[in-house]
Amino acid sequence: MAGNILITIALVLSIYSMAMYYFAFRGAKNTINLARISYHGMSIIVFIISTYFWYLIFTHQYQYKYIYEYSGHELPIGYLISSFWAGQEGSFLLWLLLAAIIGILLQSYTAKRGELEYRVMAVYTLSTSFLLIMICPLLKSPFAMIWSESVPIIASSIxxxxxxxxxxxxxxxxxxxxxxxxxxxxxxxxxxxxxxxxxxxLLTGKGLNPLLQNFWMQIHPPILFAGFALTTVPFAFSIAALMKNEYKDWVKQSFPWMLAAAGVLGLGIMMGGYWAYGVLGWGGYWAWDPVENSSLVPWLISVAAIHTFLVQRKTQNKENSLGRFTRTNLILSILTYVTVIYSTFLTRSGILGNASVHSFIDQGRAVFIFLVLFILTFLGLGAGLIIYRWKSFVSDVPAEESLLSRELALFTAAVALCASAFIVCFGTSMAMVDVTVPAALYNEMHVPIAILIGLLNGISLAIRWKSSSFEDVWKKSMWSVGLSLIATAIAIFSGVHNVMMILLFLTSIFTLIVNTEIAIKIMRGNTHKIGAYVAHIGIALFLLGVIGSAGYSKEQNIDLIRGKKTDVLGYNMTFTGYHPLKNDPKKFAFNVKIDQGGSAKVVQPVMYQSEMNGGLMREPDILEGLLRDVYISPLGFDEAGVDVNNKGPKQEILSVTASIKPFVSLVWIGVIVMSLGFVVAMLRRLKESLIVSSFS
Amino acid sequence: MNKKYLLGGIVVVLFLGMTMFLFMQSGMQYESDFSKVMTKSKAIKATGHWVKEKSYDQNLQDKTFTFVMADEKGTEMKVNFKGVMPNNFEMASSIVVTGKYENGVFHASDILTKCPSKYQDQKSANS
Structure with a gap:
């Protein structure tokens, strides 16, 4: 009861704050304090709601439907913490909590920049209001009582x-x-x-799905939702600029937030990939699953926006002008958030019921309609204002038409990223008409895009702003091209034969070399400018990791007989026995000794019978290395054993899928390096955004 | 200026057209009516549920997993999957198999299990 009342109060405060901020923008003198107080009041109540919700989970208050469905007495404290966001209602609450925190930072950031606060916060509170409606008692409150809906009784919990x-x-x-x-x-x-x-x-709740009982479930959703919440900020800046019809400063102000959003979202997506790879045993890190895809789309658009933001910033320095790509930047900022909402709609409305590994059920008509309304409101607001102001942001900078200008290179990169975003978004949306796009097609379509991105990523740094001559570019990149060709020759020699893969390798290694060279140069001087190069080194490493792991993995299904050395893909593997896990005696770890060239390591994939659902659960184990991972995924265990050749005693057999995945580590390292690059770039742009433009 | 837009427009249209064409071509249709599944020659995603009473057969030597699936109307179909029983299979409320129906058996290259545990009750699992 208390929870629902608090949600309702927070919702009222959020809407009130929005109205007061709007009136302040329209010139009302005395509403700004009310707006600020009610925003902070809303945030504080959201903290209280969240803390209270955790308290209810920790004290096992199963009279709440959500707590009954997603937690249980046997869960250790860590999993009780993540029970918070194991279901739909809780993950919206998590999103809201993170949005409230980010909003406090945003309020203090914008308050230092005059009346910017009125506009930006009016838009931002519109978004918090929508999140609050989503979890309000009329839709999907996390505080719904267990007897309020037809929750069936499970015998094991009585x-x-x-x-x-x-x-x-x-x-x-x-x-x-x-x-x-x-x-x-x-x-x-x-x-x-x-x-x-x-x-x-009730003795216990239904418990947490065993697939969710791991560290990544604790860390992945908060980071992903923080990324989602951060994408609201560039949207708010964009709308704020359109409201005032003033497009010069907003890029500067929005830039650090866009970088933060892309960095955090990228990291969150990668963690989801690692979770799938290391724990869920999908064998890979990316399955082009609708849930993965739908968080990738806003990320791609935000990265595209970063590149066109850069052009606008750069071209507005010299004269008192808007700079180029104002319209593009506004549209991309709006799209970043709208695609976040669209993703939410796809994955939360139940419309993809058929198509995903993640399970969804129909959330009911009200939720469906509300989510459609959510998209339409934000899309309508953005599109409407853009059309309304269409004529007002004609660029006053003469467009450079030189083919060799960094502006054009950056714009092309943004187009490539948007093309990728479109492919992923469109392909995922096909699931609405019950058609699923095979992962292979996504892969095929992305290879040329990745080649182009690799190429631009390297070459654009040798190209000057405005225009440069071909000789100049060649002189600058000669050495890097030479080195890349040598590296590619080595790669071809060591087994990369597919033409597309060779090209991708070439452009990726070229990017790596060019960016590393510049990064080293910069290290001696202007370190604060290093962000972009670090991020690009990250993406180059990531692409190399993808080439290795996606193109050159080897896999074999094999039966390991206990005590008998078996040669698997160049490794000697021996199944040496199994034992129950110390902290969870119902789970069994199966020891597989792997040796190659004298050094032996033991990996321990785990299998157990899930109490919650009675199914056999399997967890892979990985021998991780910089050059390659040895991935052991258990298939089954034959205790009585199979009589080999009908003689001798029966032997215990562990069946596994073993795979060698070259350079997977680069995928993770690449994304982490890239995110670090985003952070450095963000700090630089944050400083810049404080400098009052001398032209205005 | 106009030329630039024209060129850009053509590129965009070509790209969109190609994407849609490719997706339509290789996109896989879901089908929940097994009598239709049995007549299709193209690979398809069949959705239904596992017939518990008919159990399953896990052959660890050949790595084949065989079971019987039924659709909503009760039409049954034998499924042969090259692999092992997926996680969550026994408690899945519904199953999606990808493959082709040939000679009385559906040859699946992929099995997707939908767990009732997360967002749904046990009722549908029993029904």
Whole structure:
């Protein structure tokens, strides 16, 4: 009850704050303090709601539907923490919590920049209001009571003593006789009339899905949702600029936020990939699953925007002008957030019911309609204002038409990124008409884009702003091209034969060399400018990791007989036995000794029978190395063993899929390096954004 | 200026056209009616549920996993999957298999299990 009341108050405050900020923007004198107070009030209440929700989870208050469905008595504290966001309602609350925190930073950032705060916060509070409506009691509150909806009763969570009471038994028999599943809505009144507290009736909740019981579940959603929340900020800046019809300063002000959003979102996406790879045993880190795709799309657009932001910043320095690509930047900023909402719609409305590894059910018509309204509002606001102001941001900078200008290179990079975003977005949306696009097609379509991005990434640094001569570019990049060709020759010699892969390798290594060279030069001087190069080194490493792991992995299914050395893909593998895990004796670790060239290591994939769902769960284990991972995914274990050749005693056999994945480590390292680059760039742009433009 | 837009426009249109064409070509259709699945010659994604009463057969030597699936109307179909039983198979509320129906058996290259545990109740698993 208290939770729902608090949500409602927060919603009222959020809407009130929005209105007061809007009035302040329209010139009202005395509303700004009210707006600020109500925004902070809203944030504080959201903290309280979240803390209270955690408190309810920790104290196992199963009268709340969400807590019954996603947690249980046996869960250790770490998993209780992540039960918070195991389901739909909780993950929206998490998103809201992070948005509230980011909003506080945004408020203080914009307040230092005059009346910017009024516009930006008016838009930002519109978004927090929508998030609050999503979790309000009328839609999907995390505080819904267990008897308010038809939650079926699972026998394993009930106290048998109470179950055996005549009155309860009778009630159950009655319901079962009519061929229906007993729900809490049926039983609760009976418990009440017999003075049996619900927490005595229920011994435990349904528990957390075993796939979610790991470290990555604790860290991945908060980072991803922080990224989502951050994308609201460039959207708000963009709308704020359109509201005032003033397009000079907003890029500078929005830049650090866009970088932060892209950095955090990128990191979050990678963590999801690592989770799939290292824990869920998908074998790979990217399956082009709708849920993965839908967080990738806004990231691609935000990265495209960063490049066109840069051009606008650069071209507005010299004269008192808007700079180039004002319109593009506004549109990309809007699209970044709109695609975040669209992703949310795809993955949360139940519309993709068929197509994903992630499970969804129909969330009901109200949620569906609301999510459509959410998209339409923000898309309509953005598109409407852009059309309304269409004529006002005609660039006053003469466009450079030189083919060899850095502006054009950056713009082309942005186009390539948007093309990728379109492919992914369109392909994922096909699932709405029950068609799924095979992963292979996504891969094929992205190879040429990646080659182009690699090329631009390196060559653009040799090209000057405005225009440069071909000789100049060649002179600058001669050495890097030479080195890249040598490296590529080595790669071809060591087994890379596919033409597209050779090209991708060439451009990736070229990017790596060019950017490293510049980064080293910069290290001696203007270190604060190093961000972009670090990020580009990251993306080059990432692409190399993708080439190695996606193009040149080897895989083999093999039966390992206990105690017997078997040669698998050049490694000697021996199954040496199994033992229960110390902290969880129901799970078994299977020891596989792997040796190659004298050094032996043991990996321990895990299998167990899940109590929650009765299924056999398998967790891979990986021998991670810089050059390659040895990935051991368990398939099954034959205890009685199979009689080999019908003689001798039966032997225990562990069946596994073993795979060698070259350079997977570069995928993770690449993304981490890239995110670091984003952070450095963000700090630089943050400083810049404080400098009052001398031209204005 | 106009030329630039024209050129850009053509590139964009070509790109969009190609993308859509490729997606339509290789996109895989879902089908929940097995009588239709059995007549299609193209690879397809069939959705239905595992018939528990008919159990399953996991052959660890050949790495084949065989089971019987049924659609909503109750039409049954034998499925042969090259691989092992996926995580969560036994408790999945519904199953999506990717492959082709040939000679009385659906040869699946991929199995997707939908878990009822996360967002749904056990009811649908039993029904």
């Amino acid at each position: 106290n048998p003593d109470i179950m055996n009471l005549d009155v309860i038994k009778h009630a159950f028999d009655h319901i079962l006789a009519s061929n229906q599943q007993p729900t809490f809505a049926d039983i609760y009144p009976i418990l009440q009339s017999n003075n049996i507290p619900l927490n005595e009736f």
